[in-house]
Amino acid sequence: MQKGLSNALAASLLLGALALGSATPALGQAKQAENASTSMPKVGEMAPDFTLNYFDGNDLKPVSLSQYRGKKNVVVAFFIFAFTGG
Amino acid sequence: MKALQQDLKRLEATDTQVLGVSMDSAFANKAFADQIEVTFPLLSDWGGDVTRKYAIYVDKYKAARRVNFLIGKDGKILEEQVDKDAIDPTKIVDKCERPKLKN
Numbered sequence: 392m393q394k395g396l397s398n399a400l401a402a403s404l405l406l407g408a409l410a411l412g413s414a415t416p417a418l419g420q421a422k423q424a425e426n427a428s429t430s431m432p433k434v435g436e437m438a439p440d441f442t443l444n445y446f447d448g449n450d451l452k453p454v455s456l457s458q459y460r461g462k463k464n465v466v467v468a469f470f471i472f473a474f475t476g477g
Numbered sequence: 478m479k480a481l482q483q484d485l486k487r488l489e490a491t492d493t494q495v496l497g498v499s500m501d502s503a504f505a506n507k508a509f510a511d512q513i514e515v516t517f518p519l520l521s522d523w524g525g526d527v528t529r530k531y532a533i534y535v536d537k538y539k540a541a542r543r544v545n546f547l548i549g550k551d552g553k554i555l556e557e558q559v560d561k562d563a564i565d566p567t568k569i570v571d572k573c574e575r576p577k578l579k580n
Binding site: 444 | 478481488491492493495496497498499501503504505506508509512518519520521522527528529530531532533534538540541542543544545546547549550551552553554555556557563566569573
């Protein structure tokens with residue numbers, strides 16, 4: 392009797408896990424960006440290259456991480472939203 | 478960003494370029510930079526492709542997490558600070574000032 396109960400419990404847990412697993416891809420939005428990865432790059436790994444613009448007051452200016460290779464260290468500081476905190 | 482600006486001279490003295498990145502528009506980031514008197518570029522990751530590439534996109538806020546990466550001249554990541562730890566960049570500034578990185 393007890394064994395039957397624990398089997399039922401195990402089955403429901405498994406079902407729950409399956410449901411979570413199938414929901415994850417929808418949450419991850421992985422399809423929005425082709426190069427999206429699932430885990431943050433770690434210390435010792437190569438930083439993924441990028442080219443992004445900033446506005447200097449007159450024009451949009453592109454900056455690539457790779458332009459500093461062999462020349463400078465780079466601090467890349469991701470912040471959440473402009474005009475919120477520091 | 479203000480904390481990094483305060484440490485900017487020390488960082489520049491160690492051959493280190495500072496780049497801010499958010500998913501705001503380049504124009505909003507320029508206005509933000511002017512307001513808080515930040516002189517390094519605040520880059521626009523409009524659409525979030527780079528934020529997703531670094532796996533720090535937060536679906537709930539449709540924005541990036543607060544993360545500082547220190548990247549060496551060889552392109553490898555030397556140090557990271559995530560979320561609340563990223564508010565004070567001292568750990569990264571200290572790392573830059575270690576003699577090994579000055580070359």
